[in-house]
Amino acid sequence: xxxxxxxxxxxxxxxxxxxxxxxxxxxxxxxxxxxxxxxxxxxxxxxxxxxxxxxxxxxxxxxxxxxxxxxxxxxxxxxxxxxxxxxxxxx
Numbered sequence: 001x002x003x004x005x006x007x008x009x010x011x012x013x014x015x016x017x018x019x020x021x022x023x024x025x026x027x028x029x030x031x032x033x034x035x036x037x038x039x040x041x042x043x044x045x046x047x048x049x050x051x052x053x054x055x056x057x058x059x060x061x062x063x064x065x066x067x068x069x070x071x072x073x074x075x076x077x078x079x080x081x082x083x084x085x086x087x088x089x090x091x
Contacts, residue, residue: 058086
């Protein structure tokens with residue numbers, strides 16, 4: 001008798017919806033039973049967990065231009081800057 005646990009249909013790759021991170025363009029699971037990222041409604045962007053953790057203190061210069069372009073295209077307000085001059089995302 002096998003001791004391996006049988007995967008439910010919720011855990012199969014076909015069932016999980018894959019989304020693309022706004023900053024790093026990586027694909028991650030985002031859907032029922034697997035949320036490996038977050039949708040930031042104020043900015044209308046979807047970020048993977050890695051980019052969420054990496055931008056906690058503000059958006060670095062590498063991604064600032066991409067974010068500002070996106071906000072301008074969608075007529076969204078530009079977030080405030082912190083004491084270091086970095087844009088801070090609303091969570």
